[in-house]
Amino acid sequence: MKIAILGGTGSIGEGFAVRWSGKHEISVCSREADRAVKAADEYTMALLEKGLVCCGITGCTNEVGIKDVDVVVLSVPYQGVVELLKSLAPCFKDQIVISLVVPMEKNKWFKYSPPKQGSAALEIKDILPKSVKVVSAYHNISAKKLAIPDLVLDYDVVVCGDDEDAKKVVMELTKEIKNLRPLDGGDLGCSSMIESLTPFLINLAIRNRLSDLGVKFL
Amino acid sequence: MKIAILGGTGSIGEGFAVRWSGKHEISVCSREADRAVKAADEYTMALLEKGLVCCGITGCTNEVGIKDVDVVVLSVPYQGVVELLKSLAPCFKDQIVISLVVPMEKNKWFKYSPPKQGSAALEIKDILPKSVKVVSAYHNISAKKLAIPDLVLDYDVVVCGDDEDAKKVVMELTKEIKNLRPLDGGDLGCSSMIESLTPFLINLAIRNRLSDLGVKFL
Numbered sequence: 001m002k003i004a005i006l007g008g009t010g011s012i013g014e015g016f017a018v019r020w021s022g023k024h025e026i027s028v029c030s031r032e033a034d035r036a037v038k039a040a041d042e043y044t045m046a047l048l049e050k051g052l053v054c055c056g057i058t059g060c061t062n063e064v065g066i067k068d069v070d071v072v073v074l075s076v077p078y079q080g081v082v083e084l085l086k087s088l089a090p091c092f093k094d095q096i097v098i099s100l101v102v103p104m105e106k107n108k109w110f111k112y113s114p115p116k117q118g119s120a121a122l123e124i125k126d127i128l129p130k131s132v133k134v135v136s137a138y139h140n141i142s143a144k145k146l147a148i149p150d151l152v153l154d155y156d157v158v159v160c161g162d163d164e165d166a167k168k169v170v171m172e173l174t175k176e177i178k179n180l181r182p183l184d185g186g187d188l189g190c191s192s193m194i195e196s197l198t199p200f201l202i203n204l205a206i207r208n209r210l211s212d213l214g215v216k217f218l
Numbered sequence: 219m220k221i222a223i224l225g226g227t228g229s230i231g232e233g234f235a236v237r238w239s240g241k242h243e244i245s246v247c248s249r250e251a252d253r254a255v256k257a258a259d260e261y262t263m264a265l266l267e268k269g270l271v272c273c274g275i276t277g278c279t280n281e282v283g284i285k286d287v288d289v290v291v292l293s294v295p296y297q298g299v300v301e302l303l304k305s306l307a308p309c310f311k312d313q314i315v316i317s318l319v320v321p322m323e324k325n326k327w328f329k330y331s332p333p334k335q336g337s338a339a340l341e342i343k344d345i346l347p348k349s350v351k352v353v354s355a356y357h358n359i360s361a362k363k364l365a366i367p368d369l370v371l372d373y374d375v376v377v378c379g380d381d382e383d384a385k386k387v388v389m390e391l392t393k394e395i396k397n398l399r400p401l402d403g404g405d406l407g408c409s410s411m412i413e414s415l416t417p418f419l420i421n422l423a424i425r426n427r428l429s430d431l432g433v434k435f436l
Binding site (some may be wrong): 155175184201208213 | 401
């Protein structure tokens with residue numbers, strides 16, 4: 001498959017690029033092509049140094065990256081995502097868009113602060129063309145751990161979405177990352193629960209002096 | 219310590235009785251003394267048959283059980299809890315009250331439906347005398363698994379409360395149940411998050427054909 005990673009120069013973006021590059025063509029996307037190309041080269045070098053297979057990681061602008069891909073990973077902060085997607089909306093056709101976006105505020109502690117639609121995923125669905133299939137997933141995976149390509153991740157990934165086929169694609173992509181277990185979290189209306197887990201996990205980590213917490217249901 | 223279990227004849231109540239009876243005096247409480255005594259005898263017999271130590275499990279009415287105990291476990295359904303606690307409020311002094319209560323509705327799926335205070339724990343705090351210390355915990359532990367006294371429970375228990383000493387007592391009680399790890403979840407205002415995990419876990423279990431799900435943060 002062809003996968004474009006928006007926010008691909010950030011740490012969680014790096015994780016997906018290195019994890020999926022063994023089987024898929026990856027476009028690392030950024031507002032600036034130079035930064036994207038530089039990041040793509042770095043990820044490729046890191047994989048080659050580890051002796052890992054890489055089908056190709058290229059860097060490009062968001063506009064170029066989105067076109068003609070199967071999956072777009074939206075690994076960008078909530079702040080600015082609405083503006084970004086409105087400007088990119090004409091580039092979308094019928095891609096699967098995976099939203100990792102979590103709207104949260106920080107005072108002393110982190111707090112989930114969803115938009116009026118009820119979750120970031122639903123807000124994103126509202127902005128993009130109706131033919132785009134939004135799937136919500138990977139909110140609670142440590143960027144640091146994901147970016148280590150051979151580290152086994154013994155976590156669960158709850159996947160929400162209204163399009164069952166798109167959800168299945170994301171669940172299969174999840175299984176390709178060693179030991180991640182995808183779980184069906186229901187439709188996109190259920191996304192608020194998994195989005196809200198993120199500030200909860202961050203607070204829990206701070207309070208209990210833990211770090212990079214993920215979750216496992218057993 | 220002396221521990222009274224309200225809703226002690228139900229499955230999650232049974233679990234706490236058999237798990238803590240090795241070190242503490244347990245009162246299994248019910249509206250009807252007969253039912254409570256019968257349940258207490260059954261739990262004691264089951265422990266003795268397994269050759270496990272038991273400091274004493276007795277059965278009594280809610281009113282009798284609450285008096286002169288250190289800890290009251292509130293393992294009752296949300297429906298009716300307000301009425302129950304209003305009637306029992308005069309029996310409370312300065313006990314630690316552990317709320318396992320989860321307000322939820324069921325249509326096709328389970329949905330968290332907190333009262334106006336924001337969570338069941340905050341509503342319960344409002345009803346009881348100010349000297350009572352409400353702690354919120356154990357919402358996501360399987361009743362079935364807890365009731366098997368020698369089964370290792372490799373789960374996390376997030377504990378919320380406004381009184382740090384009371385929270386510590388509950389965290390120590392948690393450690394007495396093999397492999398449960400207590401985690402500090404913050405003040406009682408944070409209880410809504412752990413309460414809302416319960417309907418989420420039930421839905422997740424149904425959707426993915428799993429059962430008795432607990433949670434582990436790692």
